[in-house]
Amino acid sequence: MQSRKKVMSLESMNPMVKETKLPIADHLAQRAEELQQDLKQGGKGRPYSEIMKCHTGDICSMGQKPNTFIQQVAAICAYPELLKSASMPEDVKQRAQGILQGVDGFSIGGYNLRYIDYSVPEKIAKFIERRDGGIPSNPRNIIGCHGVNLCIMNVMDLVTTKEPLKTGVLVPVPHCPVYTNALVLADAIKVPYQLDEGNDWALNLQELRQALQEGRKHCNPKILCIINPSNPTGQVQSRKCIEDVIRFAAEEGLLLFADEVLQDLVFGAGYNFHSFKKVLFEMGPKYSSTVQLISCFSFSQGFIGENGLSAGYIEYVNIDPLVMDCTVNKVTSGHPSVLGQIVVDILMTPPLPKDPSYHSFMEEQGMEPDVFFCYKLLEETGVFLAAGSTFGQDEGTYHFRLTLLPPKEKLKSVLQSIRDFQKKFFEEYS
Amino acid sequence: MQSRKKVMSLESMNPMVKETKLPIADHLAQRAEELQQDLKQGGKGRPYSEIMKCHTGDICSMGQKPNTFIQQVAAICAYPELLKSASMPEDVKQRAQGILQGVDGFSIGGYNLRYIDYSVPEKIAKFIERRDGGIPSNPRNIIGCHGVNLCIMNVMDLVTTKEPLKTGVLVPVPHCPVYTNALVLADAIKVPYQLDEGNDWALNLQELRQALQEGRKHCNPKILCIINPSNPTGQVQSRKCIEDVIRFAAEEGLLLFADEVLQDLVFGAGYNFHSFKKVLFEMGPKYSSTVQLISCFSFSQGFIGENGLSAGYIEYVNIDPLVMDCTVNKVTSGHPSVLGQIVVDILMTPPLPKDPSYHSFMEEQGMEPDVFFCYKLLEETGVFLAAGSTFGQDEGTYHFRLTLLPPKEKLKSVLQSIRDFQKKFFEEYS
Numbered sequence: 051m052q053s054r055k056k057v058m059s060l061e062s063m064n065p066m067v068k069e070t071k072l073p074i075a076d077h078l079a080q081r082a083e084e085l086q087q088d089l090k091q092g093g094k095g096r097p098y099s100e101i102m103k104c105h106t107g108d109i110c111s112m113g114q115k116p117n118t119f120i121q122q123v124a125a126i127c128a129y130p131e132l133l134k135s136a137s138m139p140e141d142v143k144q145r146a147q148g149i150l151q152g153v154d155g156f157s158i159g160g161y162n163l164r165y166i167d168y169s170v171p172e173k174i175a176k177f178i179e180r181r182d183g184g185i186p187s188n189p190r191n192i193i194g195c196h197g198v199n200l201c202i203m204n205v206m207d208l209v210t211t212k213e214p215l216k217t218g219v220l221v222p223v224p225h226c227p228v229y230t231n232a233l234v235l236a237d238a239i240k241v242p243y244q245l246d247e248g249n250d251w252a253l254n255l256q257e258l259r260q261a262l263q264e265g266r267k268h269c270n271p272k273i274l275c276i277i278n279p280s281n282p283t284g285q286v287q288s289r290k291c292i293e294d295v296i297r298f299a300a301e302e303g304l305l306l307f308a309d310e311v312l313q314d315l316v317f318g319a320g321y322n323f324h325s326f327k328k329v330l331f332e333m334g335p336k337y338s339s340t341v342q343l344i345s346c347f348s349f350s351q352g353f354i355g356e357n358g359l360s361a362g363y364i365e366y367v368n369i370d371p372l373v374m375d376c377t378v379n380k381v382t383s384g385h386p387s388v389l390g391q392i393v394v395d396i397l398m399t400p401p402l403p404k405d406p407s408y409h410s411f412m413e414e415q416g417m418e419p420d421v422f423f424c425y426k427l428l429e430e431t432g433v434f435l436a437a438g439s440t441f442g443q444d445e446g447t448y449h450f451r452l453t454l455l456p457p458k459e460k461l462k463s464v465l466q467s468i469r470d471f472q473k474k475f476f477e478e479y480s
Numbered sequence: 481m482q483s484r485k486k487v488m489s490l491e492s493m494n495p496m497v498k499e500t501k502l503p504i505a506d507h508l509a510q511r512a513e514e515l516q517q518d519l520k521q522g523g524k525g526r527p528y529s530e531i532m533k534c535h536t537g538d539i540c541s542m543g544q545k546p547n548t549f550i551q552q553v554a555a556i557c558a559y560p561e562l563l564k565s566a567s568m569p570e571d572v573k574q575r576a577q578g579i580l581q582g583v584d585g586f587s588i589g590g591y592n593l594r595y596i597d598y599s600v601p602e603k604i605a606k607f608i609e610r611r612d613g614g615i616p617s618n619p620r621n622i623i624g625c626h627g628v629n630l631c632i633m634n635v636m637d638l639v640t641t642k643e644p645l646k647t648g649v650l651v652p653v654p655h656c657p658v659y660t661n662a663l664v665l666a667d668a669i670k671v672p673y674q675l676d677e678g679n680d681w682a683l684n685l686q687e688l689r690q691a692l693q694e695g696r697k698h699c700n701p702k703i704l705c706i707i708n709p710s711n712p713t714g715q716v717q718s719r720k721c722i723e724d725v726i727r728f729a730a731e732e733g734l735l736l737f738a739d740e741v742l743q744d745l746v747f748g749a750g751y752n753f754h755s756f757k758k759v760l761f762e763m764g765p766k767y768s769s770t771v772q773l774i775s776c777f778s779f780s781q782g783f784i785g786e787n788g789l790s791a792g793y794i795e796y797v798n799i800d801p802l803v804m805d806c807t808v809n810k811v812t813s814g815h816p817s818v819l820g821q822i823v824v825d826i827l828m829t830p831p832l833p834k835d836p837s838y839h840s841f842m843e844e845q846g847m848e849p850d851v852f853f854c855y856k857l858l859e860e861t862g863v864f865l866a867a868g869s870t871f872g873q874d875e876g877t878y879h880f881r882l883t884l885l886p887p888k889e890k891l892k893s894v895l896q897s898i899r900d901f902q903k904k905f906f907e908e909y910s
Contacts, residue, residue, distance in 0.1 A: 056735075056798070056799075057703065057734065057772055058799050058800075059803065062641070064639065083594050083598075118559075121560075122559050124558040125556070125559035125562060128554040129551040132555060132562075135567065163509070164513050209488055209494065210494050211492070211494055235637070303485075305487035342487055369486075370489055
């Protein structure tokens with residue numbers, strides 16, 4: 051029996067799953083954690099005393115205060131005896147009481163499928179109606195989800211067929227790595243369309259049309275993915291752009307997948323968020339009764355920044371509700387819930403160890419120039435940026451993503467560190 | 481454009497995903513929710529005043545009290561200000577303080593990947609070592625997960641290859657529906673082996689061997705799934721049975737997938753839970769250094785019954801850690817976390833509506849006799865059992881699963897209702 055090939059090994063495993071292995075960004079993140087641990091133990095003469103995580107939208111990791119109201123309501127829901135606590139504000143207690151009356155056994159510990167599948171979608175529908183100026187939203191078309199990553203994977207799974215050609219999906223470049231993984235796993239083909247860096251990263255319809263034509267030569271493009279506001283560029287689409295995209299989708303018979311996770315993060319005079327759903331319905335029944343649209347939203351990336359809670363929803367437009375029955379049990383998140391992990395933790399007695407047990411080191415082989423830049427910046431200054439190759443970029447160009455989450459008083463020195471390092475880096479390597 | 485086929489419809493969708501649509505059990509559950517709502521509004525002369533949910537392991541839905549310690553620690557972690565609360569016990573505060581010191585920004589709101597990927601697995605490893613009498617467990621081989629459903633799906637995805645034959649997976653009958661869905665989605669072949677109903681549902685090695693031989697005629701069996709203790713039968717495997725299974729897996733080159741979710745639920749004198757990991761290592765290096773084993777556990781189905789938190793883990797034995805990198809970001813749960821959904825809820829202002837918006841009715845067409853039995857029982861007595869066809873059963877036999885979760889004072893009348901109904905049902909339909 052010793053000579054048999056192992057069932058599960060890098061050689062024998064499903065090649066499609068193997069292709070989705072951790073992106074290079076995660077090796078940077080591992081290194082950042084190691085440096086942070088090292089600094090906690092005094093560091094070794096490093097010229098910085100903390101890691102500034104400007105690569106991600108995780109506000110807690112940068113010491114911003116989370117939303118007290120949410121924390122308080124969540125605490126009472128976890129332990130309803132707190133309804134008697136004198137220190138909890140009255141409105142918090144009322145909100146928690148309302149939630150608890152709608153869950154099984156006055157406890158969030160149960161499966162609570164009625165709450166998840168009916169009560170919450172009803173509230174989401176009312177929220178969407180208010181956001182979109184009264185355009186109706188049907189709770190039957192909404193699924194509350196743990197996060198959007200698995201929504202994306204599920205949608206790709208749902209539409210993928212292989213005959214006569216594999217399914218194609220139009221995806222903007224740059225985009226989050228989850229799109230790449232979802233397409234690989236679903237055995238679908240990525241049809242990239244480049245956003246226009248020279249025009250503030252705007253969507254260029256001509257570029258989109260060319261990408262579609264190119265894609266049709268080797269696959270069957272069915273879905274057009276739009277990320278608005280864009281992650282990672284922050285670009286916000288104009289109303290005219292959205293109308294053009296909807297007309298294009300209608301003409302070409304494409305399903306629109308609108309990733310609107312960052313809808314609350316629109317800054318700057320003259321910029322407004324327009325939901326694809328609202329614009330679609332305002333364009334009249336010629337479009338609103340025919341174009342298939344899936345839009346998704348996550349609270350975790352908004353102002354409250356409760357990423358670990360990974361709460362969001364997905365809304366379907368012009369899609370048979372029976373199709374939803376194939377998604378309900380599969381729409382989940384890419385990370386386990388933190389509260390769930392805390393229960394695991396509670397049941398394991400020992401205190402938190404100070405030292406990580408796993409000390410693998412990043413391999414510097416084959417690093418892209420932008421990853422190399424971010425790696426060196428992290429090592430030398432403690433500032434952690436996301437490398438552009440995480441999101442995809444036009445050939446021969448290199449980028450980083452900077453999220454401005456450090457507290458105001460630290461921002462200036464962070465920007466100064468980046469500027470000084472960039473000057474030095476360019477002198478050294480160009 | 482109107483004549484174009486829709487991208488996402490029942491006709492055009494991925495046929496594999498369509499096959500995973502909601503099992504009949506969910507229609508029963510929908511009907512139970514409707515009856516419960518009806519009863520809340522006074523009922524209409526029904527001969528029962530509440531629905532007794534004896535079909536599922538959800539203790540909260542039957543009014544059992546959840547674990548206070550977990551609730552209290554979770555509440556403090558959600559809202560750290562409670563560390564100052566005089567009403568919280570000291571040990572609770574200490575535990576919560578320890579957890580919070582290990583998470584980013586003293587808040588569970590962040591992604592907290594270090595906590596999830598390193599701190600919790602270290603504690604799980606220590607827990608496993610204690611359970612298994614000191615046999616070592618390496619945190620690097622452990623993934624904390626939101627629940628086991630997506631672990632199962634992920635493992636099936638990982639090992640599935642299609643050349644020259646499709647991958648086969650040996651699955652006991654009866655088993656949870658999640659196995660069927662995972663295999664359909666992974667495009668793998670279910671190779672069923674029947675548990676021996678005449679011998680207290682024990683695993684029969686001869687039956688297993690025959691099933692494997694049968695399976696090898698049309699696929700390439702790679703995985704042997706064991707559910708111990710069994711869900712839904714409750715059967716607990718003897719140590720000798722486990723040794724036989726391990727020898728069988730070694731001889732036949734099969735990877736063992738041990739679903740040990742119910743390990744805390746062993747009742748009756750003379751019955752003990754033996755983990756596959758422990759038995760494997762006690763059989764010596766001939767087996768412990770060669771047999772690939774994946775075991776999974778979930779706290780949600782144990783005594784604490786916190787299903788909504790869906791906390792668990794998966795441990796790999798004799799599997800290349802690099803394979804784990806292909807699973808970390810994909811191991812998730814089948815249901816969104818309840819705390820996450822509460823945050824969605826908080827952000828949606830209106831109070832809980834009393835009436836459900838969705839009033840679909842169960843179609844009685846093509847109902848299996850056991851589902852028909854459970855449906856009638858539910859309608860006439862309010863007692864909700866799980867139908868045997870949910871888990872699979874031998875041809876021509878019919879079963880139900882009864883979970884004994886109602887409080888003790890109600891149990892007698894529940895059992896009486898089932899007995900009286902069964903008598904009446906048999907008189908009417910046999």
